[in-house]
Amino acid sequence: MLCRSTARLCLSAGAALCQSAARPSPSAGLRTSAVALAGPVGAEPPLELRPLNKDRSNPVPVETSIAYLQSAAYRATYGSEPVWRSYRRNHKGHIPPRKTRRTCIRGGQLSTGNPCPACRDEYLVLDYRNVALLRQFVSESTGEILDTSRTGLCQVKHRELLAAMTKAREYGTLAFDVPFRVYDYSEYKPSAA
Amino acid sequence: MFAGVASRDPSLYFFSSRVQELLFQLNDRQHDLVFKPRKLGQKLEAPQYVFMTDEDLDKERRRIEQRLREKLQVPPVLGPRKPIERVLAKDPRLEGLHDSKLVCIDISPDLSDRKRMITVREPDGTLRTANWNERGRINQIFLPVDGRTVTMPKMFEEPHLTECLDREEYVSVLDRACVQFEPDDPDYIRVTSATYDHVDAARLYERLQSTRHFGALAFYLAWHRRIDNLLLYFIQLEKLNQAVKLIHLYRLLRSAEPVSDQTPPTRQESSQSDGYSSSSDSGSESESSDSDSEGVQLDIIRDYIENASVKRPVLELALQNFQHLSAERRRVEREQRRADGRQ
Numbered sequence: 001m002l003c004r005s006t007a008r009l010c011l012s013a014g015a016a017l018c019q020s021a022a023r024p025s026p027s028a029g030l031r032t033s034a035v036a037l038a039g040p041v042g043a044e045p046p047l048e049l050r051p052l053n054k055d056r057s058n059p060v061p062v063e064t065s066i067a068y069l070q071s072a073a074y075r076a077t078y079g080s081e082p083v084w085r086s087y088r089r090n091h092k093g094h095i096p097p098r099k100t101r102r103t104c105i106r107g108g109q110l111s112t113g114n115p116c117p118a119c120r121d122e123y124l125v126l127d128y129r130n131v132a133l134l135r136q137f138v139s140e141s142t143g144e145i146l147d148t149s150r151t152g153l154c155q156v157k158h159r160e161l162l163a164a165m166t167k168a169r170e171y172g173t174l175a176f177d178v179p180f181r182v183y184d185y186s187e188y189k190p191s192a193a
Numbered sequence: 194m195f196a197g198v199a200s201r202d203p204s205l206y207f208f209s210s211r212v213q214e215l216l217f218q219l220n221d222r223q224h225d226l227v228f229k230p231r232k233l234g235q236k237l238e239a240p241q242y243v244f245m246t247d248e249d250l251d252k253e254r255r256r257i258e259q260r261l262r263e264k265l266q267v268p269p270v271l272g273p274r275k276p277i278e279r280v281l282a283k284d285p286r287l288e289g290l291h292d293s294k295l296v297c298i299d300i301s302p303d304l305s306d307r308k309r310m311i312t313v314r315e316p317d318g319t320l321r322t323a324n325w326n327e328r329g330r331i332n333q334i335f336l337p338v339d340g341r342t343v344t345m346p347k348m349f350e351e352p353h354l355t356e357c358l359d360r361e362e363y364v365s366v367l368d369r370a371c372v373q374f375e376p377d378d379p380d381y382i383r384v385t386s387a388t389y390d391h392v393d394a395a396r397l398y399e400r401l402q403s404t405r406h407f408g409a410l411a412f413y414l415a416w417h418r419r420i421d422n423l424l425l426y427f428i429q430l431e432k433l434n435q436a437v438k439l440i441h442l443y444r445l446l447r448s449a450e451p452v453s454d455q456t457p458p459t460r461q462e463s464s465q466s467d468g469y470s471s472s473s474d475s476g477s478e479s480e481s482s483d484s485d486s487e488g489v490q491l492d493i494i495r496d497y498i499e500n501a502s503v504k505r506p507v508l509e510l511a512l513q514n515f516q517h518l519s520a521e522r523r524r525v526e527r528e529q530r531r532a533d534g535r536q
Binding site: 141142143176184187189 | 202204205208231232233234235236237263264266268269271305307339340346347348349353354356357362365366368369371372376377
């Protein structure tokens, strides 16, 4: 769950890696549903809440990101929706600027309030092997890569996404449709002996 | 690979109308799957509802049948291509003029890509025709085909190809191979053979059903005399029509003389295949229609199992199961009819 009041990611992915049995203290000052944290009786131990980490100087390995996308922490944070669904850009006026910001990360640190969906969660790594994440940025109906006007990604992350998608098509990790090739059989028939 | 012991050329058999008709009939041809839209980034249109007269409806049905045939056009099966390089001229006085090769291509749009002139001037002055690899790249640079890359995508190299096949993305691999390669490219033959082998080993034939690749798969298996798994699949699904057609295809591809449209079915073929309608050259044999007796179909299948199959016990068991099942079904139907009659 995201705390809309402070626009901070409440649930850190580190929780997936070390789940503690301690309940969150009531003085944590975070408005989030305790139901998502407690879970049903006899289930996995409740997830740990951690303060937001702004440091992006140590990139997370792809394997960790792939594991994160299957984890309980990810499910509690995003549910079954794409990671960009709950993001809303902040801008003056009712029409957003045509381009999103250039980058959310400067000097190895998050340097904006309301960072874009890929920057705010350090465990979302846009890589050609991270197919579960890449698929969220492809349109269901037309197979196109979604524009930043829908996803809200900053320009740097959007270019990383495009690079990852190109590599995914090159290595075949992401299946996609190609045009139907019509053959002219007369070009291939053996010439009459 | 399509290079057999005697290096028979599959293209001599593939283009015969009888083989083509068999490949078409072996396909399930489910309209929903054949006409499934491809996601190519195009703008989606809302469906249209049209009032039609009976004549319009018939015309539309014929149009759909025609489009079905086009969608199920099987990619040509050819043997691996032979080298095409030949020296046109040697000019040793041009040595040292350039430090790289120069390529000349005729870009007239009405020429076939396979036939257009592409020549290379080497730095040592030799003028020669381009080899197949160079032809493919230069054609793609000057006359690009949508969906094709200049260099071969890494997905067609090991280990990525095996990873794709393990994820069971057969249609995706085959469709891309059709766009990327020419049918006689050794890489195309390698990729498609690996895919068909994987499908055969995993018995996932339904992934290719209602696609153009099912015909190519059936041809590949029949050519390499490995139809037993596919035959078992058809028998277990009680599709005896398809099983008999597959056996017919197998026999056609085994015959010593290449099948051409002019040769009538040989006496050997017609004696083996009692259920087949006779001697129609245009391949309109309606063998194994539902009206053909099941007994005839079973005879043909049993004949194959006894004489030519490798997995004889498994196939015999499957056939027995089918016969028991259909006997049971007939008995139940009879009793149902009797019970209805009494009421």
